[in-house]
Amino acid sequence: MSCLWMSLAGLVSAQELESPNGNLEMEFSLLENGTPTYTLTYKDKQVIKESKLGLDLKNDEADLFNSFSQADVETSTFDETWKPVWGEEKEIRNHYNEMAVTLTQEETGRKMIVRFRLFDEGLGFRYEFPQQKELGHFVIEDEKTQFAMSGDHTAFWIPGDYDTQEYDYTESRLSEIRERMASSITANISQTSFSPTGVQTSLMMKSENGLYINLHEAALIDYPAMHLDLDDEKMIFESWLTPDVNGDKAFMIAPTHTPWRTIMVSDDAREILASRMIYNLNDPIAIEDPSWIKPMKYIGVWWEMITGKSSWHYTDDFSAVRLGETDYDSAKPNDTHGATTEHVKEYIDFAAEHGFDGVLVEGWNIGWEDWFGHSKDYVFDFVTPYPDFDLEEVRDYAKSKGVEMIMHHETSSSVRNYERHMDEAYQFMKDNGYNAVKSGYVGDMLPRGENHYSQWLVNHYQYAIEKAADFKIMVNAHEAVRPTGVARTYPNLIGNESARGTEYQAFGGSKPNHVTVLPFTRLQGGPMDYTPGIFEMDISTFSPDNDSHVNSTLANQLALYVTMYSPLQMAADLIENYKRFPDAFQFIKDVALDWDKSIYLEAEPGDYITVARKEKGSENWFIGNVNGETPRTSRINFDFLNKGQKYIATIYSDAKDAHYKTNPQAYEIKKVVVTNKSKLSKLSVPGGGYAISIIPAEK
Structure with missing residues (x-):
């Protein structure tokens, strides 16, 4: 494991932060009334427009939303590699640049830190409340975090609900959520909707200029789950916390912090699937000897x-x-x-x-x-x-x-x-x-x-x-x-x-x-x-x-x-x-159940996903392809295999006349020899796909 902390002072301004590869850039600023804001761009394309940050407190005239001044800014970078007990790969890199902005509220003297971590695949940020005389016990009435979208994106969403996530996904423009909400709410034995434009995270979107954007949260501990409520005129999502029986959102005791709010972005859908940012924003393992944990x-x-x-x-x-x-x-x-x-x-x-x-x-x-x-x-x-x-x-x-x-x-x-x-x-x-x-x-x-x-x-x-x-x-x-x-x-x-x-x-x-x-x-x-x-x-x-x-x-x-x-x-x-x-x-x-490596070969949300995974501690590979409603030909190559090695691939695929509704059990099984130079074209029917096991041939 390698771990490096170093100051970024002099590399970026106190208000700006870049991802390690330079593709993402965020900017923090205060409005004239002292309201914190941020923006996010990816390869010079706007992802998040100017969005406000802050919280409303219950029974408190001085909310943590405005009247702030900037007291301090600390920047750093972090780079480590850690090994999960189980997972999609045997090692995960945790690499980000960080900026912690300390804010002081002029009229109350209260301090709040907004900590940003910018990874190559996205941004995480949270609110932190240090030990202080001016803020001990407090109740959050509303979290006012905004995510201002740069356009009327296509979204894959389920209705906001305090009691269930068991919904089919609806694909629509953001502007269509309101009109599609009623038909998207299907019966469940426990459900509580809250808004005609409220949706749940993780929310997946695609912009007209080809960006894949995902909004979620990480490290949800001692805090209510966050939903997103859309202002469909301005295309601004605002965080909406799940209340308790009395309507209160979160009871807090300083020192404390909120979960991370996350924004993943890429121009390649496969990078969203390959991201481990949500895991990286959580604390390291708390179990001293996890040897008893088995897939x-x-x-x-x-x-x-x-x-x-x-x-x-x-x-x-x-x-x-x-x-x-x-x-x-x-x-x-x-x-x-x-x-x-x-x-x-x-x-x-x-x-x-x-x-x-x-x-x-x-x-x-x-x-x-x-x-x-x-x-x-x-x-x-x-x-x-x-x-x-x-x-x-x-x-x-x-x-x-x-x-x-x-x-x-x-x-x-x-x-x-x-x-x-x-x-x-x-x-x-x-x-x-x-x-x-x-x-x-x-x-x-x-x-x-x-x-x-x-x-x-x-x-x-x-x-x-x-x-x-x-x-x-x-x-x-x-x-x-x-x-x-x-x-x-x-x-x-x-x-x-x-x-x-x-x-x-x-x-x-x-x-x-x-x-x-x-x-x-x-x-x-x-x-x-x-x-x-x-x-x-x-x-x-x-x-x-x-x-x-x-x-x-x-x-x-x-x-x-x-x-x-x-x-x-x-x-x-x-x-x-x-x-x-x-x-x-x-x-x-x-x-297999546990993996050394995972490679996302094809991906488009709502349409298809093809993944290759290498079994942990083995030279065996497995591939899976799932397809949506439109038949398509999946085209992949096997360049991830070892050079010079022959493998036996057993391909389980849809028959030509297969269909999820009319002929779901029509399948074919074929065994072929493949190498790292091999390619495959395979039909995936509506609701179909294929699975492949790949094992080294005996020399």
Whole structure:
């Protein structure tokens, strides 16, 4: 690791900062009334016009918005290389130039620092509040950070919402957000919209002059999640923080700071995907020995429940359950319960036979009969199994097969109840050999009226991660706040949902190009447990009451294991569907989870993504291509391979007559010899793609 700090004084003015490669330039200034502002340009093209900075404080006449004078400016540069525990490459360079501007508010004497870090791929900045007599405890009523756009860009957006990110992306001009908002808000079991022009981060945009621009945040700690509210006359976004039940945004105690606000920009879409800026703005790892954190490939009793083939609950006898008092032993089983001992053992056998690391079981614990929709505080205890799930037998059987069981903790958003049981639940996991947990936060929050992305809930999600680290447990959190790179600091956060995942293919489907947008948006902050690998697209074939269709070809589903990076990957379909297509299933078995290097070969948000990744500690490569609604021919070369080495490439691709809606299971498999001089032209049909495994040929 190399690390260098040096003064930039004399290289740039006190008000200007350049990126290390000189392509980006930002300028800080104060307006006549003392309001801080900034601008950003990329290769002399305007990215952010003059935008105001500051915060409104609750019950305070002197907001942190104007009347500032500049007290000091410090500039520096930083350059290091660090090694992630898991990731898309084995080393990440963290290189930026920094400017910290200390401001003093004339009428109050309060101090505020605005710290800017300019990377080759973008800008990060945050507000800092040093220890001072004039500012101790304070409540933020509104954060007034602006992002003034240079034009009416094309944007890929989801509605601003305090409780869910589970929306399909809408592609439109910024000026069209207002008219498209109503049709973009689809039903969810917990949702709170706030504005006809409010959208969520990470927001991906493309300008008419060919710039790709991304707005997001990094290191969301002890602060509410930020949304963006658009003034669609001036084309100015302003930060909009998620409030708590009383409407307050953030309770602060100096010394403290906000999360980073981030702006990524490039004239090459591939550079947005390759950026690690969000991770670099987070603190280094806080876990002294992370050797227990391991990427996992798993299967589980889940898809059959989501699709309606089986149920989470054990019996239909109860309309209400009171833990410790309800008599399950006398209840009649409903014969649809998925988490039975014998059924789970079938999954364990399949995992062992095909080399999967783990099996996830949902619905194993009592309480599912009335878990949702009743504003119930004491809903689960996370340790008591149903009568038809012999936890000890399953535990011992899995151990004998060399398979790990993955725990499931659905909180039903009763957060106080989860914290009430967390120590016991985590200890129960360790006592029974569970090293990873999928947690869930479905439904409206308890305490009543709280929002999923308020400061209080952000702190809860962080508490759960840190508490899990104490027990050496890995966390895959669903319905939690979107990730903002915190996994650099706590890499036991090996997955999140926090977006519209595969489950929505069982609820009517997602847009065929959904997976060409997610890597530009949701995945900027960390990996997603997207749960790919669906082979049977017509759900009614095994769940007659569900007429949903998975809007993807089978080849596209294989490619997701490469394009949707995660150290936690599920083969989500039913066992019987994998047995129908053993040749295609081979790719899921072979594909790696952890990488030495990732190369983005082709990319255009909403249209297509092609990625090549080299398996960590191996000479094997894997390529994935996902395509949107328009058929296209993907053209790539293999110049990333070692010179002089021959490789066997197994290509899993769409058949010529494949189509996500009418012929999704039409695929071809071909084996060819390739070298670093080889090229490939491959048709990707609507909702399609291809996947390639590349292994060195024997010499």
